[in-house]
Amino acid sequence: MKFKVALGGEEREIEVVRQGERLRITHQGESIMVRVVHTDGLHFVLEYEQQVGQQVRRRRLRAAGHVDGDQRQLWVNGSLVNYQRLRQRQESRAQAAGSLSASIPAVVSEVLVEEGQQVRAGEKLILLESMKMILPVQAPHDGTVTAINCAAGDAVQPGVPLVALDADAE
Numbered sequence: 001m002k003f004k005v006a007l008g009g010e011e012r013e014i015e016v017v018r019q020g021e022r023l024r025i026t027h028q029g030e031s032i033m034v035r036v037v038h039t040d041g042l043h044f045v046l047e048y049e050q051q052v053g054q055q056v057r058r059r060r061l062r063a064a065g066h067v068d069g070d071q072r073q074l075w076v077n078g079s080l081v082n083y084q085r086l087r088q089r090q091e092s093r094a095q096a097a098g099s100l101s102a103s104i105p106a107v108v109s110e111v112l113v114e115e116g117q118q119v120r121a122g123e124k125l126i127l128l129e130s131m132k133m134i135l136p137v138q139a140p141h142d143g144t145v146t147a148i149n150c151a152a153g154d155a156v157q158p159g160v161p162l163v164a165l166d167a168d169a170e
Contacts, residue, residue, distance in 0.1 A: 111152060118144055125145070
């Protein structure tokens with residue numbers, strides 16, 4: 001998942017990819033693997049390895065966060081960092097509206113289509129369940145289902161493609 005943040009008056013892009021209990025955080029082409037050691041509400045402890053000369057040292061970050069709209073505060077090992085989440089551009093929002101992936105972590109409740117099936121814009125393709133809510137994944141346009149990448153009972157993460165849909169020729 002990519003985030004754009006304003007930090008110190010400068011816009012930066014950060015990518016965070018969850019890989020089991022680890023996070024790969026990439027900023028300006030450099031990646032670091034971080035392990036989530038402990039979470040308790042807004043408090044968490046992260047651990048990472050740092051190369052110091054010939055030695056690899058394990059470091060821990062104790063952190064807590066606060067969210068107020070787009071404003072964010074993060075306390076890391078006693079230091080305060082203020083930053084702001086930047087809004088998606090209009091075209092990004094339009095793409096997200098037609099997304100064929102989950103917008104939040106969920107469990108696939110039901111797959112309503114089959115590969116090769118013709119569908120209409122707005123038709124429900126998959127039902128997801130999260131926080132006792134049923135969330136439909138709908139076709140953003142008329143088309144043909146070319147792949148189904150999940151099954152009922154699968155736990156899915158945001159942004160992971162669940163269905164491939166080719167647009168019908170005009």
